[in-house]
Amino acid sequence: MARSQRDRQPNAQPQWGRWLMWGFTFTSVITLSAALGASLALITPFRAGQAQGDGQPFSITDLFKEGLQYGIARPVNILVMGVDLNPDAEPGSPEIFKSRSDTMLLVRLDPGTHKVNILSIPRDTRVEIPEVGLTKINHANWYGGPELASQVVSNTLNDVQIDRYVRISTGAFRELVDALGGVEVLVPQRMFYEDKTQGLYIDLEPGLQELNGRQAEGFSRFRNDQAGDIGRAQRQQILLKALQKKLSNPLMLTKIPHILGILQKYIDSDLSMGEMLALVQFSLQLKSEQLQMTLLPGRFSGPEEFDASYWIMDYAGMDRVMQAQFEVDPPQGYESATNDDPEQDYWLRIDIQNATPDPEAAYYMASYVQNLGYTNVHVDEDWPTPIKKTQVIPQWGNVPAGRRLQETLAKSELVVDSTGALQSDLTIRLGTDWLESREAREFIQPRENRSDRDYSDESQEYGDPPDWNSSPNDYNDNRF
Numbered sequence: 001m002a003r004s005q006r007d008r009q010p011n012a013q014p015q016w017g018r019w020l021m022w023g024f025t026f027t028s029v030i031t032l033s034a035a036l037g038a039s040l041a042l043i044t045p046f047r048a049g050q051a052q053g054d055g056q057p058f059s060i061t062d063l064f065k066e067g068l069q070y071g072i073a074r075p076v077n078i079l080v081m082g083v084d085l086n087p088d089a090e091p092g093s094p095e096i097f098k099s100r101s102d103t104m105l106l107v108r109l110d111p112g113t114h115k116v117n118i119l120s121i122p123r124d125t126r127v128e129i130p131e132v133g134l135t136k137i138n139h140a141n142w143y144g145g146p147e148l149a150s151q152v153v154s155n156t157l158n159d160v161q162i163d164r165y166v167r168i169s170t171g172a173f174r175e176l177v178d179a180l181g182g183v184e185v186l187v188p189q190r191m192f193y194e195d196k197t198q199g200l201y202i203d204l205e206p207g208l209q210e211l212n213g214r215q216a217e218g219f220s221r222f223r224n225d226q227a228g229d230i231g232r233a234q235r236q237q238i239l240l241k242a243l244q245k246k247l248s249n250p251l252m253l254t255k256i257p258h259i260l261g262i263l264q265k266y267i268d269s270d271l272s273m274g275e276m277l278a279l280v281q282f283s284l285q286l287k288s289e290q291l292q293m294t295l296l297p298g299r300f301s302g303p304e305e306f307d308a309s310y311w312i313m314d315y316a317g318m319d320r321v322m323q324a325q326f327e328v329d330p331p332q333g334y335e336s337a338t339n340d341d342p343e344q345d346y347w348l349r350i351d352i353q354n355a356t357p358d359p360e361a362a363y364y365m366a367s368y369v370q371n372l373g374y375t376n377v378h379v380d381e382d383w384p385t386p387i388k389k390t391q392v393i394p395q396w397g398n399v400p401a402g403r404r405l406q407e408t409l410a411k412s413e414l415v416v417d418s419t420g421a422l423q424s425d426l427t428i429r430l431g432t433d434w435l436e437s438r439e440a441r442e443f444i445q446p447r448e449n450r451s452d453r454d455y456s457d458e459s460q461e462y463g464d465p466p467d468w469n470s471s472p473n474d475y476n477d478n479r480f
Contacts, residue, residue, distance in 0.1 A: 172266030
């Protein structure tokens, strides 16, 4: 697929300001924390005149006034990459960024809707890299740096425009978490893995716990389970939310100068100072519900398909996500992804995760949803932490269908992120509020009238889990 070339020159920046710009980039784009962005705007000794060497810092009042002059005039797409350790690079040299990308996010900031959409692109996604051939997308940064990586992402995602890039080297995340004093995360399972080449040692027990930097990095990079690279993408988004929560604590204000000092050696970007201030200004007004995270739709490759394991993109699902969240139409000759038929909702796979104290609640919800007309309903494993508000999660980006389902469930909320059940189209994470709703009270039998049934194998009533290595014909597309 051809991609139009754009003439883009790196923005000239004073050397003194690189650490500040990188700090802004990391905190605004990666953590998307309005609280931290506001703190930076108030405490950073930045003055435009310093580019000419007058050395006079702004007062806090002047800085805030200057920062408010910047804004985002149109939607902006930023490619964010976390890169693997390059063992041959000198610490602090540009060569530390010449490696494979371990994480790849396409971030869209839209001033019209005032939303931030994040598409997580699995590192094993099978794509075509110019002059290389069909391989994993995480090789693009290694072969040609951010320019080639941006080109490959654009080619793959219907020629979406990539405006800027951010690269973060291994070590930034670990030191950031340690500087914050750790983050609280629910570890869902036993995690053990060792990679001496990458200096990675993961040894975590299940349960809610405070993770230090090394443990948090291991949690985010672990992939030695059935969900592989996709499970890792989910955990990375869980950690982003945990960081966002931690950074919203006012006590973190005193740690920001230290954080900026840590990050200066780990981040590379072509964002200018003015653009960075505009991102900070945009982030100040964000609410948590305005942040939407989606996984690139697809499937794992089968063991007989290729010599290596890949994430095989679902083109129809990708078209839907790109059109709905990035305003990019499918290629000419392909059906528009906006042809949304509510009647098709009833064939979608819906998985229910119980996050209430009632062990039978998910099965009653499954019956309730079936009564609404949905035909492909399954009970998933319980969500390990209780929640109050029921959530409907369209983890593959089918937001219209998710919203319609959410509107049928009393008191529920639509949460657009990628932490739902991977095998489903929509996930219902059942909270205690639904048990208290009128619909539940009318539908659920009183406990004294319930039959004595063994619910330990009840999932069979609603279907078996799918085969991850499904037929390659499931997502056929001749675009490559």
